[in-house]
Amino acid sequence: MFSSLARLRAIAFTLSFHAIFSYASESSLFTSSVTYCSTPETLLIQQFDVEYFAANQSVSFNISAESVDSNVNVSASLLVNVFGIEPVNITIDLCGILNGALCPLPEYNFTGSDSISLPDSISGIIPPFIFKIPDLEGYAQLTLIEVGTGDVKACVQATLSNGLSTRQRAVEWTTGGITLFTLLVALWHSHNPTAILPYRLLDLIYLFQSIAVSALLDLNYPVTYISFALNFAWSLSLFSSSDDSIQDAINNMRALTGGGLANSTSSSAVAFVNRKLSPFNSDSASSSSGSISTLSSLARRTVNSSLLQQRDVAVVTSESDNVLSAGIPIYVSTINIATANAFMTVFLCTIMLIAIAIFVFGVGWASLLAMEKFRLGPDERRSRLKRAYPSWVRAWILRLSLVMFIPIVVFGFYQWTLNDSWLSILFSVIAFLGIMIAVCYPSVVVIRSVRRSEPSVLYTEPFLLNSYGPLYAQFLPSRYSFFLPVVVAAFFKAIIVSFISSSGMAQIILFLILEVALVLRVLILRPHKVRGADIFSSFLGIIRVVCSGLMIAFVQSIGVKPIPRYALGLVLDVINSITILVVIFNIALHSGIQRLWKRHETSTPSSRSSSLHGSSDVILEKNAASSSEDSSSDPFGRPRNPTPERNVPLDPEVNQPYNPSSPTGTTTDYASTRQRDSESTNFGSVLPRRWSFTPLHTPTDSSALDHSTPFESTLSRTSEEQLEKASHSRD
Missing domain, CATH: 2.60.40.770 (Immunoglobulin-like)
Incomplete structure (x- = not known):
């Protein structure tokens, strides 16, 4: 039927x-x-x-x-x-x-x-x-x-x-694949706690989650927006599958623990949508059918009811108790997840994610033990990796906690409003306490460390930076606490979605206030270390403000006609799609792809020739900048001043500029020397150009931060060999 x-x-x-x-x-x-x-x-x-x-x-x-x-x-x-x-x-x-x-x-x-x-x-x-x-x-x-x-x-x-929808399986797989690729590259980059890509990974997932959460409000969304937002349901740990074994297991668990709400089915959820909402858009759809004949016998009603149950054909009217309301019920039911099963689905996915993380961290630790046992690589490198690995694990646990914060809190709160299955409620309480500890404890450690010392300690203490850097390392020291408003806003959004589900107008207004407050903080305080990061964060904040403002038209009490609402839904789909492309492009720029064509350019004959002429100056400036940067603020706590601890007294008679025309070194043409290389000095003395490519400095651990390409290193050695041969022949 x-x-x-x-x-x-x-x-x-x-x-x-x-x-x-x-x-x-x-x-x-x-x-x-x-x-x-x-x-x-x-x-x-x-x-x-x-x-x-x-x-x-x-x-x-x-x-x-x-x-x-x-x-x-x-x-x-x-x-x-x-x-x-x-x-x-x-x-x-x-x-x-x-x-x-x-x-x-x-x-x-x-x-x-x-x-x-x-x-x-x-x-x-x-x-x-x-x-x-x-x-x-x-x-x-x-x-x-x-x-x-x-x-x-x-x-x-x-x-x-008509068979067409903005929800496409290809979009789900593509966005999921891009996220997985970003995760793998971010794992590689995260050895540096100030690397940009791990933060862009969080920005990408937060963008997907914000789109999905925006479809959970009590609004009369056009179907096209719900379909588009369902492409990112996976970011909330809501996975639809043709295999409903997980949903069946949750149904059985709820039935054994006092659950009385409707179970998940494989039938289309749109048939159960409130008739006042899209796609029905009618207040009289059910009432237009007229009254049912009252002459039928009670026996016939009983027979017909049994036949209906056998055929699994539901009776849905405006007064039925099986009607799906706007928000979470319609969203999750559209992907064949019962409303009462939403949290347990998120909870089971979280357990699976934890198991995968434990496996990855275990493989990493086993690899370090294998390197130690078979003495693979230098001893210093092995010991350094072994010391840094616990902090690296803590940092990624924090990142995973930030990713799972919104799904667990939103659906955990919503589970408390259903009064269904005491075991589901118990799991929701456990999950809520766990995620709050995982996010709040690092936040408290960071704030307490600053109060005991000063903000700079967060960037100079290796343990704090490597372990809790995902919270604040992208911000200026004076703006280290900028992560707090983001976490607090996510917490209040969960409260708005779950506990104010009866008023769409109140929900969207509160959402808009939160988004405006967040974007104003970025525009006014400019918390990031780099101007480009402030622009990028401001762009995302403005997009969220615009989308939240446009969704006011979806409030049922405003009564916007279906066609304008549908057109507005398409506009929101386009805006969010463009935003996703911008974020993906930004991720590509920070993933290191640009090094491919830069390396190709430096390998051409013309560029190689120009590099030979100016290699000494470039390398000197680069090393000088690196030394200055490392000495001023080394994130790993190494000595700030790379100069020797003891100053060796120099003989003024010996410490004279090089002059070939004066063998004894008693006469010096300071003007000519200054013209040749007045910017390269060593202990106060001017050196000839052939020495300018080897600046004198005490080797420190800051060399580990040198990101010079292998080609530059080879070029430097080639320049040294050529100049030394020329010097010997000249002598």
Whole structure:
């Protein structure tokens, strides 16, 4: 029966809209879900599949039904609602189709199919764009009314689809793959606690999560926005799968621990959406079916109810208790996760993520032990890695905690509002306490360290920087606490989504206030060390403010018409898509890809020749800058001053500038020497250019931070060898 009613929705979709990729196949509209809009009294429709073909403007249907009353003649009333507009509202004489087989309704199970052409007055109403836009909002309602009495014998509603949607499996896999690639590269870069890419990884996941969370409010979203936001449900640890074994296990667990709410099903959730919301957009869809005949016996009602349960066809009206409300219920149910199963799904995914992290960290530690046992690599390097590894693990545990903070808190709070399954509530409390400790403890350590000393200690103490750097290392020392507003805002968003779910207006206004406050802090305080990071963070904040402001139009009480809401939903989809591309491009720039073409440029003959002429100056400036940077603020706590601890007294007679024309060194042409190389000095003396490529400094651990390419090192050695040969031949 579900498929028959589904086809019925196809008729509605006939007058609705098609999809973006309709050119790949014949333009058509078909039913996507079917429900009874009133309890059937006389006729049980087991199947009513309908599909509209634009090529010949015909409707093909397959009907399977049975009647429990004899000599019942009915007429069919067909109503089509598209974006709140009713372009079709006609009555069909069933005696005139299928050679009169449906007049009167047969008392046996009847199956038949036919194809009829729509009259020009109806088919001309369907605009061509209906077949080219995704996530069309429309439904068809078929009501069987007894001739003579006007009693409603059956009422069926079917939502329509053209096969196109902004939710695409390819988008889910692509964004997930990009996130995984960023994670792997960030793991490699994270040996440096100030590396940019690990922070961009968090920015990317936060962007996906913000899009998904924005679809959890009590708003009348257009279907296209819900579909787009479902592409990023995985960022909230909500994974849809054809294999519902996990959901079945959660259903069983809840049933054994006092759960009484509806379980997850594989049927379409759109059939259970509140009739006031998209895609129905009608306050009278259910009431238009009329009143049910009160002459039926109680026994017949019992028989019909059992038949309905066997066929798994739900009765959904505006007064039903199985109607899905806006927000989390519609969002999670669309991917076949029951509302009461949402938290447990997140909880199980978190357990799996923890297991994967433990395995990766264990493999890393085993590798270090293997290096130690077989003495792979220099001893100093092995000991340094072994000392740094615990801090590296703590830093990544903190990053994983920041990623899981929003999903656990949002759905943990929401689980508390359901009053379902005491075991689910217990797990939610445990998960909430665990994630709060994982995020709050490092925050307290950072703040307490600053109060005991000063902000600079966060950047000079190796343990703090390597372990808790993901919180503050990207910010200036004076703005180290800038991470706190972000965490607090995420916490309050979870409260807004879970505990203020009855007022969409209050939710979106509070969201907007939080986003405005966050972006103003960035614009005014400019907390990042680099100006580009401030611009990037401001861009993301402004996008969130704009999107939150536009979503005010989705508040039900404002009453924006369905077509403007749908257009606004597409605009939000485009804005978020562009933002994602910008973040991905930024990640590509910081992943080291640009080194490929830079290395190619330096390997060309022309660039190699120019490098030979200026290599000594470039290397000197680079080493001088590196020494200055390392000495001023070394993140690993190495000595700030790389000069020797003891100053060796120099003989003024010996410490004279080199002058070939004066063997004794008693006469010096200071002017000529100053012209040759007045910027390269050693202990106060001017050296000739052939010595300028070897600046004197005491070797320190700061050399570990030297990021010179192998080509530069080879070039430097080549320059030294050539100049030394020239010096020997000259002597």
